Amino acid sequence: MGGNSFVNPEKVKLLAERMGALGIREADLVERFVRAQGRGGQKVNKTSSCVHLTHVPTGIEVKCQETRSREANRFFARRTLADKVEEALLGPASALARKAQKARKQKDRRARRAKAKVEDFLE
Numbered sequence: 001m002g003g004n005s006f007v008n009p010e011k012v013k014l015l016a017e018r019m020g021a022l023g024i025r026e027a028d029l030v031e032r033f034v035r036a037q038g039r040g041g042q043k044v045n046k047t048s049s050c051v052h053l054t055h056v057p058t059g060i061e062v063k064c065q066e067t068r069s070r071e072a073n074r075f076f077a078r079r080t081l082a083d084k085v086e087e088a089l090l091g092p093a094s095a096l097a098r099k100a101q102k103a104r105k106q107k108d109r110r111a112r113r114a115k116a117k118v119e120d121f122l123e
Helices: 009-022 041-046 070-093 095-122
Strands: 029-034 050-055 060-064
Touching (some): 029 070
């Protein structure tokens, strides 16, 4: 991915190790740079800072335009791709799936509490 001043080199190293552990090779990635959309003004309109990654073996695609920096977006796109590949490989055991399950449980608890409050109020 190369060195840059936008992302901590330690984070880049950790991401490279994670991608290696998941079996994601740079050779398996198709990377395109396209013009970003939305906020950012003239800079966004003139430069191709949006990163579009495709992992050929799995067919997973990721598009990232979180920042106006191409290098930072390359890092974020790879991180998101690693999350998606991990979810595809591990299913419910992946970190993303666990986080979603935790959010669902929390939402259910809140809903039950709100319903109980309404029932108490109506009695």
